Amino acid sequence: MKQKSLNKRLHEARGNKNDDFYTQLTDIEKELKHYKKHFKNKVVFCNCDDPRVSNFFHYFSYNFEQLGLKKLITTCYKNQQMNLFSQNKSEKAIYLEYTGDKNKNNVPDPKEIGIKHLKGDGDFRSKECIELLKQSDIVVTNPPFSLFREYVAQLIEYNKKFIILAQQNAITYKETFNLIKENKIWLGVDNGGTKWFQVPNNYDITTESRKKVEDGKKFFSMGSVVWFTNLDIEKRHEDLILYKTYKGHEKEYPKYDKYDIINVDKVSDIPIDYKGVMGVPITFLDKHNPEQFEVLGIANSARWIGFECYTLIKGKKIYNRILIKNKRI
Numbered sequence: 549m550k551q552k553s554l555n556k557r558l559h560e561a562r563g564n565k566n567d568d569f570y571t572q573l574t575d576i577e578k579e580l581k582h583y584k585k586h587f588k589n590k591v592v593f594c595n596c597d598d599p600r601v602s603n604f605f606h607y608f609s610y611n612f613e614q615l616g617l618k619k620l621i622t623t624c625y626k627n628q629q630m631n632l633f634s635q636n637k638s639e640k641a642i643y644l645e646y647t648g649d650k651n652k653n654n655v656p657d658p659k660e661i662g663i664k665h666l667k668g669d670g671d672f673r674s675k676e677c678i679e680l681l682k683q684s685d686i687v688v689t690n691p692p693f694s695l696f697r698e699y700v701a702q703l704i705e706y707n708k709k710f711i712i713l714a715q716q717n718a719i720t721y722k723e724t725f726n727l728i729k730e731n732k733i734w735l736g737v738d739n740g741g742t743k744w745f746q747v748p749n750n751y752d753i754t755t756e757s758r759k760k761v762e763d764g765k766k767f768f769s770m771g772s773v774v775w776f777t778n779l780d781i782e783k784r785h786e787d788l789i790l791y792k793t794y795k796g797h798e799k800e801y802p803k804y805d806k807y808d809i810i811n812v813d814k815v816s817d818i819p820i821d822y823k824g825v826m827g828v829p830i831t832f833l834d835k836h837n838p839e840q841f842e843v844l845g846i847a848n849s850a851r852w853i854g855f856e857c858y859t860l861i862k863g864k865k866i867y868n869r870i871l872i873k874n875k876r877i
Contacts, residue, residue, distance in 0.1 A: 588616035593684035609656035641670030716772035736775025794819035827869030
């Protein structure tokens with residue numbers, strides 16, 4: 549039997565609500581340690597989480613005082629049960645509000661966590677959840693990957709700061725890439741390595757390399773998963789160190805058929821002395837400093853300035869490329 553593609557499986561999972569891909573606390577800690585200065589006196593909203601068992605809620609509630617938060621709000625889709633892998637069958641949902649440790653035992657006790665009932669199902673697009681969104685300053689969560697475009701559009705519409713997870717291929721979405729090009733969103737910090745997400749023990753994973761079991765818990769790797777944000781981070785202002793030159797090594801940088809654009813196969817091979825347009829791997833965005841490079845477009849998708857651009861070299865097509873220019877030359 550032919551295996552289903554990863555993207556198709558994820559879309560089916562979202563549609564069937566078999567989409568409980570739980571982010572590990574270690575991955576959350578690795579990323580959020582770079583944003584601590586942004587959280588002081590802010591309202592954080594986790595609007596795609598089972599609130600009583602979410603690792604996002606765990607991180608923010610246990611670090612509430614250290615981060616100087618004002619309030620933590622967490623909502624969940626179609627769930628009122630305290631169960632990590634609920635069936636999401638309830639037509640109504642709950643949300644939690646936490647405003648800090650009241651009894652000074654350094655633990656977010658149940659009595660300190662306000663459990664409130666929603667009239668609806670807790671969908672992030674519902675009027676109730678939008679009202680909670682309006683109250684928040686920063687949204688942090690792992691949203692439904694199949695609804696990523698709609699999810700980000702809502703955050704932009706309501707002018708919210710955010711730190712969210714998504715598959716790397718979301719970079720190539722027209723809506724996402726336009727926001728990247730306009731410097732309205734960018735990649736976070738911890739985008740390397742494999743991220744494992746906890747799934748129900750009965751979740752079917754046919755590819756052995758994408759699954760593992762630890763302490764009786766099943767985990768699933770969904771390929772390249774990255775963080776997206778619009779909060780300023782130090783990494784965004786670090787120059788990409790260049791050491792190769794174009795002059796004298798022109799044969800290493802062939803041009804695309806019909807276009808005056810050179811191809812660069814590795815981010816580390818970007819030449820320091822080339823002033824024209826370069827096609828570089830999508831992973832470049834993990835190193836992008838907008839003060840050093842200008843992002844012009846993306847090839848193989850007809851999204852550039854004024855004309856279509858396809859990465860053909862002597863008739864052979866290569867992978868998608870981000871089109872950039874060095875601002876320093």
